[in-house]
Amino acid sequence: MDARYPELRGRVAVVTGAAKGIGQGIALRMASEGMRVVAVDIDADSLTTTANALRALGVPVMAFHGDVSLPGDIVRLFEEALQAFGTVDLLVNNAANLRRSRLLDDHEGLLELQLATNVAGPYLCSQRAAAIMREAGGGSIIHISSVGAARAHHRGLPYDVTKGAINAMTQAMAVDLGGYGIRVNAIGPGLTHTWRTDAFRDPAAYRAAADRVPLHRFGTVDDIAAMVAFLASDEASYVTGQIIYVDGGLSAQLEPPWEERRLAADADGTAAAGSVTKGAHRA
Ligand SMILES: NC(=O)c1ccc[n+]([C@@H]2O[C@H](COP(=O)([O-])OP(=O)(O)OC[C@H]3O[C@@H](n4cnc5c(N)ncnc54)[C@H](O)[C@@H]3O)[C@@H](O)[C@H]2O)c1
Numbered sequence: 001m002d003a004r005y006p007e008l009r010g011r012v013a014v015v016t017g018a019a020k021g022i023g024q025g026i027a028l029r030m031a032s033e034g035m036r037v038v039a040v041d042i043d044a045d046s047l048t049t050t051a052n053a054l055r056a057l058g059v060p061v062m063a064f065h066g067d068v069s070l071p072g073d074i075v076r077l078f079e080e081a082l083q084a085f086g087t088v089d090l091l092v093n094n095a096a097n098l099r100r101s102r103l104l105d106d107h108e109g110l111l112e113l114q115l116a117t118n119v120a121g122p123y124l125c126s127q128r129a130a131a132i133m134r135e136a137g138g139g140s141i142i143h144i145s146s147v148g149a150a151r152a153h154h155r156g157l158p159y160d161v162t163k164g165a166i167n168a169m170t171q172a173m174a175v176d177l178g179g180y181g182i183r184v185n186a187i188g189p190g191l192t193h194t195w196r197t198d199a200f201r202d203p204a205a206y207r208a209a210a211d212r213v214p215l216h217r218f219g220t221v222d223d224i225a226a227m228v229a230f231l232a233s234d235e236a237s238y239v240t241g242q243i244i245y246v247d248g249g250l251s252a253q254l255e256p257p258w259e260e261r262r263l264a265a266d267a268d269g270t271a272a273a274g275s276v277t278k279g280a281h282r283a
Helices: 023-030 046-054 071-085 110-136 159-180 196-199 203-210 221-232 257-268
Strands: 012-016 036-043 060-065 090-093 140-144 181-189 243-246
Touching: 012 023, 012 110, 012 221, 023 036, 023 090, 023 221, 036 071, 060 071, 060 221, 071 110, 071 221, 071 257, 090 110, 110 140, 110 159, 110 181, 140 159, 140 221, 159 181, 159 243, 181 221, 181 257, 196 203
Parallel strands: 012 036, 012 090, 036 060, 090 140, 140 181, 181 243
Antiparallel strands: none
16 A cells, blocks of 8 residues: 555554554554564564565564563563664554453453553553654554443453443543643544454354444454554644544444334334334333
C-alpha cells in the first residue's frame, strides 16, 4: 500500500505484540508508511516471520524477543532500540493477554498476569519511551484498549478491568506529557478479524456475530492500523488524551439490532417465533 502520511517516513515505531494479529497489522502499516520498526513479541517464531515480512517492505527492522510483563525486558528493549535507531518517535502498546473469565470461575494467577502484561507493561514502556521523546522534543504514544473498557463483556474478567486502566492511563499520561509535545491516545477495537476469530469462518456463525455490530461486519486489522497511522501522523497534532473506538458502532448501541426488531414485532402483536418472552429483557 502507498504511504499516506509522508512525514512518518524514517521515523521510529516501537510496536509491542507485533508478531501476530492486530499488532502485526499495525507494524506492517507503519512499515508501509516508511517507518523504521522495532517489532516486540514473546512469540519468537512468529516474530521472525513477521520481521521478515516487514523487511520485505524495504524498511530497517529490529526484532526484539521479550516479555512486556518483565520490567528488565522493557529496559533492555529501549536500550537496544536506541542503539539501533537512535530515537523512538512512536510507541504502540498493543501486546496483551486476552483471556477472559467469570469472577467465580477458577482463573488463579490471571489477574496478576494481566495486570503485569496489560497494565504495568504499557505503563513502563511509556515511561521509557516518553523519556526518549522528551529529549527529542515530542512523540506519540498509542495504547490499544478495547470496547471492553467502555461496556463490559460477558465473561470479561479480569481483562476488561485492565482495559479500563488503559483508558485512565491514556488520559493521565496525555495530561502529564502534553508539555513535552508527547501525545497519548488509545484505540478501542471491537470485534476484529484475526487468527483468533477462526471459529467465525463458518458463514452462519459469522453472520450471527456480525449482525450484533451496527455496521454488520467484523473489523479488520487494517481498520485498526489505519487509525494508528492517523493518530501517529501530523494530521492528528492536536489530538491527545482521546480514546477512539474503532468498532463499527458496537460500543455506541444500547441493544443489539434484533432487540429492536423484537420490540417492533411485539408492538405489532406479531412477535417472531423464537423471540424472547415478552418483556424478559426490559428492566
Ligand atoms: N482481536 C480483537 O477482537 C480485539 C478486540 C479488542 C481489543 N483487542 C486488543 O488488541 C490487542 C491485540 O490483540 P490481538 O487480538 O491481535 O491478540 P493476539 O493474541 O493475536 O496478539 C497479541 C500479541 O501479543 C503478544 N504478547 C502477548 N503477551 C505478550 C507479552 N507479555 N510480551 C510481549 N508480547 C506479548 C502475543 O504473542 C501476540 O503476538 C490487545 O491489546 C487486545 O486486548 C483485540
